[in-house]
Amino acid sequence: MYRYDEFDARLVSERVEQFARQIERRLKGELSEDEFKPLRLMNGLYLQLHAYMLRVAIPYGTLSSSQLHMLAHVARRYDKGYGHFTTRQNIQYHWPRLIDVPEILRDLASVQMHSLQTSGNCIRNVTADQFAGAAADEIEDPRILAEIVRQWSSLHPEFSFLPRKFKIAVSGTPEDRAAVRFHDIGIEIIRSDHGETGYRVFVGGGMGRTPYLGLCIADFVAREDILAYLEAILRVYNMEGRRDNIFKARIKILVNALGLDNMRARVWREFEEIKKEGSLNLPEQERARIAAYFAPPEFEPLPDTCLEFETACSGDGDFAAWSRHNLSPHRAPGYAIVTVSLKPVGGVPGDCSADQMDGLVQLMDEFGIAEIRVTHEQNLVLPHVRKKDLPALHDQLERLGLASPNSGLASDIICCPGLDYCDLANARSIPIAQDLSRRFSDLDRQEEIGELKIKMSGCINACGHHHAGHIGILGVDKKGVEFYQLQLGGSGAEDATIAEIIGPAFSKDEIVDAVERVITAYLRLRQPGERFLDCYRRLGLEPFKNVAYLEQLHAAY
């Protein structure tokens, strides 16, 4: 993984000291709270319902074991012993004290971590496929470009005061695990007909109040041109994005208002000029320097079938169930990708205790696993594990309470912190996710249902990606009472679609039953092998809507 050189390290420590001085100015009264707010936000520090919240960047979701150990330390020393992994592949601490923040940031800087631009109207932490460097069909490791973009976007002199936040995601495979079309800019690494690697660029995707899928603004941008092209998009957005209405300030609204062709022409004009200046052309030497850090570890030459592993899989124990759902094919023979579920039955999706983090650190050291990934689905991934190690690794995960065999199943729910923590929320989301997880806890039943992505947000900002859920749930407030809207048919994958709202919202006592009725209807209506999403696409909203509101029942009377 990437390691800071002297330049990166100095910049991050200088940023920590800058923020420490900003806090000092606030405490001395040289800055008003209104002036301080955007400054602390640009360093990931929110003021929420009960306390400050610090969001720490995990660029493209990749952590070394020493970084994970530091996250455990921060959780223990400065927080209540846990952290919350987010849909932006970051971690949030919900209980730090303002005066501790500079010390936390210094601790993080000592392991090359920071909280730069995890909030505020700037270019946010860049996300990427959690299977980077391990996926079989990968064209190029997306973290190379993500790191290049991280550096270019850090303390950008022109784009630190944008109309609104700006999110960039990179995928290096045709299969999209990074939800690229739901980002302000989504980048798909592709290979041209001539065998040249470059980038397909989508612009104007997003969730929130007005969900849009990103549109393809450039079919192929050459490697050396990508920063110039991104700078051009950002300049057009900075100059022309709306600033009169915070709800219409994202680039998706601009793209939609201008039309894609107009947007493309404006970007092209800026791009040509920036390219001509030449200073943003990415030299192959620098690209190669960064790429070298992401070279895959040397894989042992192993046979692809491993007797010990196959035997354990064929049993009917917990390992077999876990191996069916939490393993993905690796590009190297004899290796597997492991998804570590942070979705225990009745748990808080994405939460991880300091002891669990340190347990993972120990396990990584023991099995020679150098890095761990955070997924936008709020799970963790061990990217390179020898198949022969899997049974022993599974035992240890079980001991840590991290062996839920539910990756991709009904109880693998994405969920934002909601009204339990967040001052933007309209409704609680965690208790609903917990109820759903308990309702569908039976593994046989989950396996019968098959792949199902339930995603839940406590407000229209859609941190829980409800628009991209096969089943999406949105918490709303109706005259001070929590209600929940049900949406169906969304997907954040390569077949991206926006979920449709089925009708009036349900009360908190009805929503879990409604979801269950929809799923039961699916089991009745599906064709053999058909996923929920495909069944919904074939049949449309109507049959599911009817059962959700029990209209058949009323009709029978």
Add this chain to the structure above:
Amino acid sequence: MPLIRNGSWAHDDYTALTDQEPLADGGVLVSLNRFQAEQELLLARNQPLGVRLSSSQSPENIGSGLHHLSLVALEFPAFRDGRAFSWARLLRSRLGFAGEIRAIGHFLIDQLAFMERCGINAFDGDARITPEALAAARAEFSNVYQPAVDGRPSIGRLRAQSS
């Protein structure tokens, strides 16, 4: 009014005029609207002339008259309105403007280094905006990741040189 130009306190040699005020002797600073309406008259005076742009006005609106100007003042109406950063860059790059670019309005010392990098070389802000504050802001970061119009070598460039 306190004014910082090229890092030091400086005399403001322009009178800022509303669209109704009569022209004063010496340099004047007028709105884009007034410049467009009275361009011939203003240019014929042969006195220093500046145009004030609100944050929604691109400097491209100034047109060919730009090269007769010695000052463009960019308004920062609020901390969160960052359009003028792009206007400054356009002035220095595409439009080749070599005169004074002055920031006016509401900005914080935390923005000064970014402003300079985008080509702004004069600041007319509140009492906290001093040459000392500017010097401190410049010193906060030893290096920068991005090329901009200030000619500072980016970290990428420095890496290439050292290898």
